[in-house]
Structures are given as structure tokens and as C-alpha cells.
Amino acid sequence: MAEHARRPTLDPASGAIRNVVRAGLGAGSVPRIVVAVSGGADSMALLHACAFLHRRGEVEARAVTVDHGLQPGSAEVAAEVVATAESWGVPAEAVRVDVTAGPEGLEAAARDARYAALEEVRARVGAAWIVTAHTRSDQAETVLLGLLRGSGTRSLAGMAVRTGSVLRPLLDIDRATTEASCTAQRITVWDDPMNADRAYARVRVRSLLTSLEADLGQPVTDNLARTAQLCRADADFLDASAAEAVAAVRGRRELRLAELADLDDALLTRVLREWLISLGVPAQSFGAVRIAELTSLIRQGADARHGGGAGRHLSLPGDTEVVVGGGGGAGTVRFGPAAKAARG
Numbered sequence: 001m002a003e004h005a006r007r008p009t010l011d012p013a014s015g016a017i018r019n020v021v022r023a024g025l026g027a028g029s030v031p032r033i034v035v036a037v038s039g040g041a042d043s044m045a046l047l048h049a050c051a052f053l054h055r056r057g058e059v060e061a062r063a064v065t066v067d068h069g070l071q072p073g074s075a076e077v078a079a080e081v082v083a084t085a086e087s088w089g090v091p092a093e094a095v096r097v098d099v100t101a102g103p104e105g106l107e108a109a110a111r112d113a114r115y116a117a118l119e120e121v122r123a124r125v126g127a128a129w130i131v132t133a134h135t136r137s138d139q140a141e142t143v144l145l146g147l148l149r150g151s152g153t154r155s156l157a158g159m160a161v162r163t164g165s166v167l168r169p170l171l172d173i174d175r176a177t178t179e180a181s182c183t184a185q186r187i188t189v190w191d192d193p194m195n196a197d198r199a200y201a202r203v204r205v206r207s208l209l210t211s212l213e214a215d216l217g218q219p220v221t222d223n224l225a226r227t228a229q230l231c232r233a234d235a236d237f238l239d240a241s242a243a244e245a246v247a248a249v250r251g252r253r254e255l256r257l258a259e260l261a262d263l264d265d266a267l268l269t270r271v272l273r274e275w276l277i278s279l280g281v282p283a284q285s286f287g288a289v290r291i292a293e294l295t296s297l298i299r300q301g302a303d304a305r306h307g308g309g310a311g312r313h314l315s316l317p318g319d320t321e322v323v324v325g326g327g328g329g330a331g332t333v334r335f336g337p338a339a340k341a342a343r344g
Helices: 012-025 041-055 074-087 106-125 136-148 175-184 201-216 220-249 257-261 265-278 288-304 339-343
Strands: 032-036 060-067 092-096 129-131 254-256 312-316 320-324 332-337
Touching (some): 012 041, 012 175, 032 041, 032 106, 041 074, 060 074, 060 106, 074 092, 092 106, 136 201, 136 220, 201 220, 220 257, 257 265, 257 288, 265 288, 288 312
Parallel strands (some): 032 060
């Protein structure tokens, strides 16, 4: 993955990437950053830009490549990434992780292991940011995946430029630009076989996006990325509006219906989701459909105003359930063991 001996002149694509990285990092003191590099075109173009800023003293960069061990030769690819980064003047390291597929599949497990490894390096070296190479193309794929899953506004908002210690400065850059930068700068890149494996939903969505743009003659990728920006503004406002109610219910196993009944559905669904997560229910175990069911039960319980009779039950993973009203708990929403588990 080494660069050609004669360094090419700056091309428009590489210049654009340098500019968005600068803008993403902001003005002020020289930031220390960890650059996540897979060896693909997106991350190599990002590394090339960060290496330039590193040599100029605008950032203090460290490149990290995570070897998931999922393909033959992955260790060699990681070593090549490290060698290239160091040849550009950036200190680098490869981190090997073990990946075991969990409930969300191999891809999600690899992502979790990767971010955990990157965060460990960030904390160890005292970096402000983990900088990733997610592009506008990745953003469009994320939004389309959310649409296909019937997800809510937060999912359709896609990825933020900043999430915790993760910075994604290339979200306004498309994949064609990173590829053009690598071509112009004569950077060798690695094509991950997983990116062509249609067993993964994101790979199928990527193919679908290409087909849609060709068939419709529309800039579908750009439009989906714009949709993410609009949805993010709405989702941020609704999350802020729900924050007080979320804080009031977090960690409590029993709520009063009166606390929830007056919340608009857009806020109530957020409160219920955060309430369940605070009680240890994994977020991946319930989706928008389950939250809609619970919202409906709460609306029914609030309208009935009954003082007895059977409560309304919603089963959850892990032999747990939510019971709305019923018996001595009229006017309440209670979380606990499912009835069968309690009797057993």
C-alpha cells in the first residue's frame, strides 16, 4: 500500500478531503487523534489527508488498523496499512480482535469489537477523537437500511458528524471522491471481500442504491443523505423535549399512568424506549413495533380509568413483561418477571 516514489501534485479530491478534515477538527490547539484505517479507499484517503496535516503540525495523528481475523491474509493487510502510515510520517499500530457473532450478526459483532479496540487506543494515548472515514455514501446506505426496517426518526437520521469521541468528517464527501483521491495519489487500497458478500444486508443495500440511481436517473445517495440531515434536526429536538420525562422514569420498575398519559406519541415512544433500556432490556430486543404496542396499551389504560380487572401485558425478552393497570396496580405501568417465570 505504499505511495509511488514521486509524490503526485494535489488533486481536487484530495484537497476537498483535507479541507473537510480541517473543518471537522475545528480551529484551536493541535488535536491528538486516532485515525481508524481499514485499508479501503475511504480510510486510506482519510489517512492520506491526516498524514499531510500531521506533517504540517496541524494535528497529532496515530493510525490504528483493527484486524478482525475474518479473512485469510488479514494480518498481512494490517501490516501493510501500518507500513504505509509510517512511510507517510504517522505512527501506527495494528490491533487484533476476536469476533464472535452475537444476536445482531457477525457484522455488528465486528463493529462493536472494532470500536472497543479503537476506544482503548484513544484512551491510552490521550487522543481527543477517533476519526473514521464514513462518507455520504455510507450515510445513504444507513438511511435506506432504516427505511427498509421500518425504523423511526432517530434511525433515519443516520450518523452524526460527532458521536461521543467519534468524529466523521467525510460525511459530506461521497465514495467516488475518496476513490478519485486514491487514484490521483497512487495509493494502493485493499478491497475487503465482505464488501462484496451479499449475505450482508449493507452490501445488498449498496447494490440497490446503485440500481436505483441508474433506473430513476436521480441522485438518490445525495437525497438520502439530505433526508438524514432533516431527520437529525427533528430527532434532536424531540430527544431534548423528552429529556426531562426520561430522567423522571429511568431505572424505576413501576410508573404511574398519569406520568405518561399526557405525553404526545413522539415523546412517549422515546420515554418508553429509554425506560426499558434503563431496566436492562437490550435495545436490539425490541423495535418500533414493540414500542408502538406498549404505547397503545398505555393509551388504552389511561382511557379506561378502570380500578380492577385484568391488566394488559406486553411480553419482552428475558422472561420479562410490562403490565399496564389491572388488580391492585390500576393506574400503573409495571416492569418485572413474566407471569410464567414468576410462578415457576
